[in-house]
Amino acid sequence: MLTKRIIPCLDVKEGRVVKGVQFVSLRDAGDPVELAKFYNEQGADELVFLDISATHEGRETMVDVVRETASALSIPFTVGGGIRTLEDMKRMLRAGADKVSVNSAALQNPQLIKEGSDYFGAQCIVVAIDAKWSEEDGTWMIYTHGGRNKLQKEAIAWAKEAVALGAGELLVTSMDKDGEKSGFDNALLKEIRAAVNVPVIASGGAGNAEHFYETLTEADADAALAASIFHYKETSVAEVKNYLRNKGVAVR
């Protein structure tokens, strides 16, 4: 039976792991490769590295982080952040990443999804969607720049479009829930999951093990991602998986 996946996310800036609360205030939480090994030992099913480097040097460092991680780890991982071209995808996949995640570049140029999918296969292309409820529109809309800019694009329509273009997986972050630790946005996730046929990773809002249980069962998300609660050891991957196992959810 296919198991539900628990995915720690490492935000990496200039080669170091950081985590923003609501993407604004950042704190340094360590060496990415060491942290990746730690999560691997804890039973993480996958890892996501999100490169938030502001400089060219920082992005170059990310390639080394990817290469070192791929040399040390035997679980899959995704790299996102700063992937703007087919060349960027190629660099990360060649360095040992299993998947690349695209967000704003795909919004600006949706054909990037198709190009990547045709070239590397859909399974390598993750489309990251940052969504936030809009009262005005009565639905979830796409936001960029860490939730500050609203686009005239409905989240569910974009999810469908991304999959039609060749996305093999969606990483859906609720900008309402991110950093709140009050649980994932299961209403949003449920709708997206019903709209597409590729795996969906729930992101934004994890505060405890029960939140993972809720999103993996109620919203039927295929995987759930969290960052700060794992980094600051408020809970652990092992603890979350034990909780899920005891509740009858299939985990590795």
Added chain:
Amino acid sequence: MKIGIIDYGMGNLFSVEQAVKRLGAEVLISADKEELLTADALILPGVGAFPDAMARLEETNLVSLFDDVVATKKPLLGICLGMQLLFEESIEKGDNKGLGLFKGSIAEFSGEDAEGKTYRVPHMGWNNLQFKRYPTWLSKEALDNDYVYFVHSFYATDVEELDLVAYADYGGEIVPGIVQKGSITGMQFHPEKSGSCGVTLLTSWLQGIEKGEV
């Protein structure tokens, strides 16, 4: 021991190379048939589409390598798309002929099971292997768990009963995970990305080569 990784331009060889090196084997990455034949065993990796991969094998004059592999009983491990290429044919983007070392054809997950319930495609994530038998080089006791990492939208069908070593259950389908016939082995999942189970499988395969069991 020297393991040759067949470099025909399809996908990322780095992770496979690192996994084999971590287990202490020497790695030779090459697109040259004669050079590859100097290795003790070969790995055919692959990520991407079946017809592109076959075209690349033809362009790089590597199709005949597999005749030598069979004739000399050189151990060969096909991973993911590399396993699919070992079959007779695939329907991916049209009708394509494969290398034909295993009987059977590669089909696409329909996304809907026999009861009309939808399931996700690609088959992505950790699924458990259910063993039909164990090849000489692999013992049941060596495996501390049976979860391996799959990521694929196509899978082998009409596989010969005797060739099937282990399968996973997905969407109500029997998804061949490990096939083996003589010195030729295929793994649909990624052993290099499959945590401790993957390490055990690769270690057993490498040790089996050393002992002449593969």
